[in-house]
Amino acid sequence: MMQATKTKTNGVIEGYVAREPKITIDGDTAMIEAQNVYYRNVNDAVRQVIADGAKTVKLLDINGQRYIGTGLRAKGVKIEVNGTAGNDMAMFMDGPAVEVFGNAQDGVGNTMNAGTVIVHGDAGDVLGYGMRGGKVFIKGDVGYRVGIHMKAYENHVPIMVCGGKSRDFFGEYMAGGMLVLLGMNSQFEGPLVGGYLGAGMHGGEIFLRGEVEPWQVGKECGIFVADEEDLARLRPVLEEYCAAFDMPIDEVLSVPLTKLVPISHRPYGKLYVYV
């Protein structure tokens, strides 16, 4: 057992007492106590313990600190977040596995490259914006602008599954990958999803457990019922999702799934005339 505490100032808001978190190392597990610690010090500590060889990082008492796992490049590292993760968690992340026992705020998996994020709760707006790879699994509801401009490239195929309901702009501008909405673990009264669903979509696929009204769907999408082939692709993803949250897959698949795919990879190809 080793304990480390040090103090330094790093330009936080005036009057704020900069604190270093208490770090406890046990083998290749590091525990970081984040109560009242500024996000920069929390994230410095995370990077430091990983650089020192930690394979599991447990963050305690997280209360809205931003940028957890942001820009982290590490394979085989697990970060466990206890509390409410702040904005832009796992942004630009490349490799680690982050699991949140609580809710997450906006921007989870923003421009993420690789790795996995599991949130045992709800999450906010703009999840997976421009996400290029890895998986984001949210147990509950999500907000607005989820999965905008997700894109795939060769063996980078981003996957996001949300267990609850979503608001407007789900999958807007989508360019690649897979986006799934189940509508199961929800606290919302309203419909499964809001409007502008898949608006401007030009790649990838969206699956919805249940039906949507045509007015909700962007004009660039074709609406289908998921067939056997689709389900064969979906099943391993849903199995992994269900394992993470201990949900029965049969119940997930008990309702027909709606599939949205773009009509064209070049939705605006005919819009222009050259001068």
Added chain:
Amino acid sequence: MPASLIQPEFKVKIDYDKCHKCGRCVQQCGWGVYSFNERPIPDDTKCRACHRCVTYCPAHCITIQKNDLAFRDNPHWTPALRKSVWRQAESGGVMLTGMGNDRPYLNVFDHLVLDACQVTNPSIDPLREPMELRTYLGRKPDSVEVETDGNGGFHLKEGTGVSNNIQLETPIIFSPMSYGSVSLNVHKSLAMAAERCGILMNTGEGGLHADLFPYQDHVIVQVASGRFGVTPEYLNRGAAMEIKIGQGAKPGIGGHLPGEKINREVSETRMIPTGTDAISPAPHHDIYSIEDLRQLIYSLKEATGYKPVGVKIAAVHNVAAIASGIVRAGADYVYLDGFRGGTGAAPQIIRDHIGIPIEIAIAVVDQRLRDEGIRNQASIIAAGSIRSSADMAKAIALGADVVAVGSAALMALGCHLCQGCHTGSCSWGLTTQKAELTRRVDPEWGAERLTNLVHAWSHELQEILGALGVNAVESLRGSRERLRAIGLDEQTCKILGVKPAGL
């Protein structure tokens, strides 16, 4: 009915008496103007007046002329407007074009003149005396602390000076042009020249090709709404990062690289499949406020160990307030792009009618930041048609720290401003991905020409500073007293903070 009512804009004339019938013009023209049947036969309708064939014709027997068909006079309905109506009646499309705004709006730079010393204070000869052009890009501290060195002198106290700034040997950088909109050889030329001149090039929003890794300390990596090629590795390679909010040629609208330009290498660098359109949404969907912008700035800093982050915006009506918000959001520089800035492709109607001149934008932003006491917190980069060292000196006197050049850099590489960049067939091999065209630019040749241009402008800037009687570009920055206006109205002079000549 004729297929089109629109007559060719140019006439390609060949003096067949001199022509060698060598066929070089056929091969040089990117737009396929020529066919060959014992002698070259031009199709005038396709010519864009890029002068590639003219330059390479060994017999100097090609002339490109304006097809000056007389129209009934009507200054309200210019021939160009009539043609636009016909073109849209034929196609129903949004007119797409390339390069910068070509409308004859008032050019403020051309109505400003610089001062010089006479009699009462001596001018300086930059050839024989030191003349400092070195410029630091980034946030400057609110105050510095000095301590005595014990010998009657003073020096800066450890750790209190300028930190995290990028040192530029001259206040010129290359403006963002993405790999995809321009060719890889153009990117290489810019990167090599940036290294040689001690300045920066900018990736634009298309990612960083591996061939540019050796020059990464002279590269700004851009993060635009499409997030193409943006990975932690990309961010960490750059000397600085830049959030692209807007572009002077197309403020408020997104980018759209057509599928034809997405070949295998471009697709690798952008990390998207070949042949699909690369669509950059109009806004960043994670930025709907200054608070959101701050969040992105700090996420980029968190991901890179706190490297400088700049924010590029188009100069629009409310630019001063927006710039103030950007500085307060934590940006290390604000990049202002005026309405004459170039583009690889933009709807003509947007390019020609949206935004304000860079001259005005610099003046109001500099003044606003000074009034608010935050001018030191960020550098100002000015762009949007800086055409010469005179424009550069005037931009600096109005309040810019650094100017960025895009169109002028392309011209150094052969561009003739034919406005055909969006077609992907640039005869000069610049704004194209066709291998037979891109190989026309040898990066070594390109780097030398760009280096020459930067050096020439730098020498001229030194001459201007010498005439002004100052020995550092720092002393000209925001020094509007050294500018006078000729033929500008009172209100414009007031906004610029410049007196009319004679006062």
